Amino acid sequence: MLSMPLSGGPGPAEESLWSLRPACREMESKVSEGGLNVTLTIRLLMHGKEVGSIIGKKGETVKKMREESGARINISEGNCPERIVTITGPTDAIFKAFAMIAYKFEEDITNSMSNSTATSKPPVTLRLVVPASQCGSLIGKGGSKIKEIRESTGAQVQVAGDMLPNSTERAVTISGTPDAIIQCVKQICVVMLESPPKGATIPYRPKPASTPVIFAGGQAYTIQGQYAIPHPDQLTKLHQLAMQQTPFTPLGQTTPAFPGLDASPPASTHELTIPNDLIGCIIGRQGTKINEIRQMSGAQIKIANATEGSSERQITITGTPANISLAQYLINARLTSEVTGMGAL
Template identity: 80%
Template sequence: MDSGVIEGGLNVTLTIRLLMHGKEVGSIIGKKGESVKKMREESGARINISEGNCPERIITLAGPTTAIFKAFSMIIEKLEEDISSSMTNSTATSKPPVTLRIVVPASQCGSLIGKGGCKIKEIRESTGAQVQVAGDMLPNSTERAITIAGTPQSIIECVKQICVVMLESPPKGVTIPYRPKPSGSPVIFAGGQAYAVQGQHAIPQPDSSSAAISPQLTKLHQLAMQQTPFPIAPSNQGFTGIDASAQPSSHEMTIPNDLIGCIIGRQGAKINEIRQMSGAQIKIANPVDGSTDRQVTITGSPASISLAEYLINARLSSEATGLAAN
């Protein structure tokens, strides 16, 4: 197996995001953090683990390709060890494969699957790993999960090949990373900015992943942020995420006819993306004779409406400055 393609020819900085259950993460952290400390020291990769008060956690590996794959190999070995030790008290005769999920921007999944599924078939056949790309995006994000199962070596080789594809086909538009839902203060990620929900407002938070966002997007983000912090109406149960169980309400906006196209997008792609991210229903009225504007009605919980309105304003701002991603 020649991994020189990525380790030699593409000596770049990579980021791999793994989605794991709390129990698996506990094993990787180890007693008093010893296991993850050893991984950091031996690999030289940056290993960040998301907040602990959720059933799922995100482990982010960042650094040069050689460091990333050293850390990744150590994580896979740890998961393999856990399977072996659980087998000692089990009556099962066959050893289950190591299974893990990585999360990638949905805009890159097409390149990964290939025309008629040819690319993913090639990856499966050349590595021997089972690879499945989720059909739906993860909640409140523009990322999808990829499930990989097999032997440690086949998984490592498979992820290397996935990384090559992702480096060749960068993500399009703004990526909203998946954040496992915490039991405490929720976080919304929109327009390249994280917001912690405090009381009736979403407060912008410093976020490490924002550093990777291009200067153009930062500029677009500043334009779109003219109405921040956007208000979130209180609900009786407290805010528990975008789908907060508050009484549905509706809000109307008027958008110039000549800008409505950038909100709808090609074959409705953009408006569907905004609906999916915000959880709100969005209806665009038909053009009215003699009017230069179109009526847009947003229906949903107050939090959904706020986020939908924010995302629409971000699109309008980006179109106005010629930065809109098609």
């Protein structure tokens, strides 16, 4: 997915963004005449920066989209790397909202290219979340329907083969010019109205970026609700390695020698620089977070004092490669959680 910069509401030069192109208005009148102007709900999957662009400064952009389109636009909670944007309303209101989102993303791409050496302009990309039971109708027999949509709109359309985690929904990715995307959404809406979902739909709910991690019996667990769920193998293995190879011995103890076994790997040092405004989420209240990271990773972690005139702080991690890897993983998880939560209203 494209990474969109955060943006505020429209300035004088952007007014055209909020006025629907003639092609869009013409399409809406045709849809209304065709008797398809019924209430519908469309769900979009977006990354944090894309959501930040839609929300705008102090929520101005999304407020303007709601007012001008007449659609209800709801955004899921903000502590996840991915967010669900739900658009509900009559089909003409939905198309207006999609037009505004598509043109906003195109503007973001244009702005990002002003600082880039790229010569070709990437397409606007949106991801819809569609019940899996409707995807067959969207693809059509032998792929006939999706081929027809691609050819008639000029947009690229891809239906994911697998369902999104813990749901009965699939991602449908649409790429192209804003006008092609709106034409494509119109046709997808027609298919969804003609082929309602079969059976119960379990909606996709993005997981928070960082959940508490507990280590017990050499296994890592994350807390979800009232249950401890085994964490992915990679983190468990990192923790096991870190604990097995930690070279630091508590004071007053000696490491017993085992004939025929090599000593633990020598300690090495790794340095990171973290922006001053993010160092607080690494340290935590009264040092609770940094102490957790030290305990889980088995690494020594030192945070340098702030230096005058510098916007960054240096973190020095000392330990075995496994200690350092786990410490870096846990620090990055804290940073990701903090940064992706910034787009929240």
